[in-house]
Amino acid sequence: MGTRYDGTPEEKLALDTYIKLTRASESLEARLDRRATKHGLTVSQFGVLESLLHLGPLTQGVIGRKLLKSSGNITVVIDNLEKRGLVRRDRSTEDRRQVFVSLTPEGEELIRRIFPEHARAITDEFSALTPDEQRELGRLCKKLGLAGDSPGPDAPQNRAQRQAESR
Amino acid sequence: MGTRYDGTPEEKLALDTYIKLTRASESLEARLDRRATKHGLTVSQFGVLESLLHLGPLTQGVIGRKLLKSSGNITVVIDNLEKRGLVRRDRSTEDRRQVFVSLTPEGEELIRRIFPEHARAITDEFSALTPDEQRELGRLCKKLGLAGDSPGPDAPQNRAQRQAESR
DNA sequence: TGATATTATTTCAATGTCAAAACAATTAAC
DNA sequence: GTTAATTGTTTTGACATTGAAATAATATCA
Structure with missing residues (x-):
């Protein structure tokens, strides 16, 4: 190592x-x-379904930022979920650039069935740590994560970054 | 959140x-x-070059296990590095199933130039935590990681796992 | 208002990724 | 010493992923 x-x-x-x-x-x-x-789901597909289950219909942009994925990627993932009839797309009437994604009954049935299993698996994995250790791990990760405050895949580079680049 | x-x-x-x-x-x-x-390198490509720099020539299998990637994947990544003249493939004479991968002069020049920058960037990121916090984070991660003792992408499922599956 | 910038999504090309199947070489068992 | 099992790599097919360019819709402001 x-x-x-x-x-x-x-x-x-x-x-x-x-x-x-x-x-x-x-x-x-x-x-x-x-x-x-x-269960025939990829991680990204799972992530999308889970977000929709717990937060309700979301635009693709929101989903992408939540899962830290590019907008182009989300388009593809939603394409594949749509093909399998697990989600539906609805163009927003207020802002017709946006597309709302929501669970179909089949999609909801599936994620409702699968999610508890997933939660149990995670709980299982983390049982290697005591509750206090888990809290400490969470704290350290958060502190570390906040440090750079990831701009996300799509985010255009800002002034400071461009400047740093051109050195 | x-x-x-x-x-x-x-x-x-x-x-x-x-x-x-x-x-x-x-x-x-x-x-x-x-x-x-x-620098025109993907993470996987960087990982391969770094391993070769610090450990010397390695077989594809070893590289895959080290980077937690499947053998099929490593083949592709090495393909791309080879196309760009950064690594070389040599079939082992002892066991002709194995392929040793090593850095070409160009590859070595590149990774030697880039790596210190990378190290500095990581150090920078982690400076958000005190040394003690870093050590504690490392300890918790290790404890968590060992718990499941990841079998790696290629590893065939063993008896215990097959049994668990069929429950 | 009309030109310009911003925002949301899609498309595209290149690469990564896995699982499974195919191959090839080696080792083990009989 | 053949046959059978194992091991290392490659191939294939499906999906993921990014960055950049293209589209389309909305917002800004002179």
Whole structure:
């Protein structure tokens, strides 16, 4: 394990922590994916259905920002869900650029059936940590995540970034 | 934020922690990716080059397991790196099923130039946490990761898993 | 109002990704 | 020593993903 790299101690610690975080997240994701896939849903599809179940109809833009995916990607994912009759598209009448996506009865039936299983799987995974450890992990992740405040895939680069680029 | 889902308190805590972990990891990854991409490398390509730089020539299988990617995937990634002249393939003489991948001079030049930048970017991101917090985050991630001991994408399902499935 | 900018979605090309099947080479069992 | 099982890679088909360009609709403001 460990990155055979000799930088400063700060760099070593950060790299080491980064690897642990990434591996934990990715391997966890991989295990959960494999379960979701059993129901014929990809992670993104699952994410869309779950959002719609818990938040009601949403525009594609909102879904994309929620799942940290590009608008182009969301179009494709919704395409595939629509083909299988799990969601419906409705052009907004107020702002005809927007498209509202909502669950069909079949979609709702499916996600309602699958979600509790998913929740249980996650609970299972996290039972490796005590409740206090989970809270601490959550706190640290949040602190780390907020630091950079991810602009999201679509977001155009701002002045500061463009400037940094042109150096 | 938060998953509007009423399960048990255990489920709520686990789901909440899961979301924070995932978002932290994904948004961090997204920010780092954007930098790596500037050099015309994808994350996977970067991962391969970095492994080769720090560990020397490796077989595709080893690379795949290290990066938690399937063998089919690694084939494609190496294909693309090879096309660009950054790595070389050499069939092993000892076991002719294996393919050793190594850096070409161009590949080595590139990764040597880029890696320190990457390390600095990561260090920068993690400076949001104190050293102690970083160590604690690492510990929790490791504990969590070990729990499931990810089988990796390719790994065939073993007896225990097949049994669990058929329940 | 009319030109211009912004916003939401779609399309496209390139790459990544997995699972499963096909192949090829090696090892184990008989 | 053949046959059978295993192992490492490639291929294939389906979906995901991004960034950039194209479209279309709305908002701004001179």
